[in-house]
Amino acid sequence: MPELPEVETVVRTLRPGLIGRRITGVDLCSNGATDGRASRALRQVLVTPVSEFRRSLRGPRVDNVQRYGKNILIELRASESTATLSLLIHLGMTGRLLWEVSPAPQRPHTHCIFSLDAPGRWLHYSDPRRFGKMRTVRARPAELSELGPDPLEISLDEFCRRLRRRRAMVKSLLLDQRFLRGLGNIYADESLFRAEIHPATLASRLSRRRAMRLYDSIRETLQAAIALGGSSVSDYVNADGNTGWFQQEHAVYLRTGQPCLRCEVPIRRMVIAGRGTHYCPRCQRATRAKTHKGTGRPAGRKSEKR
DNA sequence: CATTTCACCTGGTGGC
DNA sequence: TGCCACCAGGTGAAAT
Numbered sequence: 001m002p003e004l005p006e007v008e009t010v011v012r013t014l015r016p017g018l019i020g021r022r023i024t025g026v027d028l029c030s031n032g033a034t035d036g037r038a039s040r041a042l043r044q045v046l047v048t049p050v051s052e053f054r055r056s057l058r059g060p061r062v063d064n065v066q067r068y069g070k071n072i073l074i075e076l077r078a079s080e081s082t083a084t085l086s087l088l089i090h091l092g093m094t095g096r097l098l099w100e101v102s103p104a105p106q107r108p109h110t111h112c113i114f115s116l117d118a119p120g121r122w123l124h125y126s127d128p129r130r131f132g133k134m135r136t137v138r139a140r141p142a143e144l145s146e147l148g149p150d151p152l153e154i155s156l157d158e159f160c161r162r163l164r165r166r167r168a169m170v171k172s173l174l175l176d177q178r179f180l181r182g183l184g185n186i187y188a189d190e191s192l193f194r195a196e197i198h199p200a201t202l203a204s205r206l207s208r209r210r211a212m213r214l215y216d217s218i219r220e221t222l223q224a225a226i227a228l229g230g231s232s233v234s235d236y237v238n239a240d241g242n243t244g245w246f247q248q249e250h251a252v253y254l255r256t257g258q259p260c261l262r263c264e265v266p267i268r269r270m271v272i273a274g275r276g277t278h279y280c281p282r283c284q285r286a287t288r289a290k291t292h293k294g295t296g297r298p299a300g301r302k303s304e305k306r
Numbered sequence: 307c308a309t310t311t312c313a314c315c316t317g318g319t320g321g322c
Numbered sequence: 323t324g325c326c327a328c329c330a331g332g333t334g335a336a337a338t
Contacts, residue, residue, distance in 0.1 A: 002331060044315085070332080093332045094316080109316080129315045131332050168309060176309095177333080184331055233331065234318080254330090274311060276329075 002070050002091035004182030005225035011067045013239035018062045025115030026054045045111045047135035069147050069181030084139050092131030097239050100124050147181040151218050160211045163203045171199035172273035186253045189278045191218040193252045198286040199277045252278040
């Protein structure tokens, strides 16, 4: 479920029930399925060894819940004397944190159930595809410092500087968490459409003007998506079980063959960085190398059939 | 090095 | 109805 707007929404729906609370129990479900594969499944999701995970999480209070790119950082404070410990969760593709009123698994692929010192509420973690990860970490773990800036915090100048340095196609850059943290396939495609930039454009060749437009589009797209609680494409829900609504605003993502909302030309799909990439062939023209002379045509546009 | 491709999983969908 | 190919929000390791 997880790009920046979805994770942000999950974090916001986690805070009220978590902050100030004490984790009283950690139930790790080795019995999610019926055969011996369940414990292997748990090992894929849980990076920290089971016993250590259970032991270190029980007791301390939740100080804060933060988003770091697509990561959820649940900060715990044991006491003044002990160092801060955090629970770091990445939802991967299908990870889900959900408030439930029962301590028993409510759906297949439930891997962990947290009990709190609040009566009648349990936090369930489930993840069918198991691309998600849970682990305990100390204060500022190294894996988080390798991430790039937050797209909502970076300045325009810094964004342009980083873009200029890179040679890769702009779409694959947007997916690179060391370039910017938090964008994924949906918001990369949607931001490029709003900026009218072809996804295969080489980053270093974007003009300042186009880079500025991309910067604005990314921020506008993310902020609009957060305001609508993220995109529920197949099964995403926030921790309260509610879907988001931004999927209704998608202009290109998963709209292959359907008319562009702006110009009616059918949306196309190509593969970049191994990911389905959706774009409008008319609104997002590929910037061809300027053929200075040669054909005698002006360097700019020509009717250009696909 | 920077950049691209592939493997890791389950589940849903659409063609035959 | 079943079977199969393909697609899906993620990343890191391996290959180029």
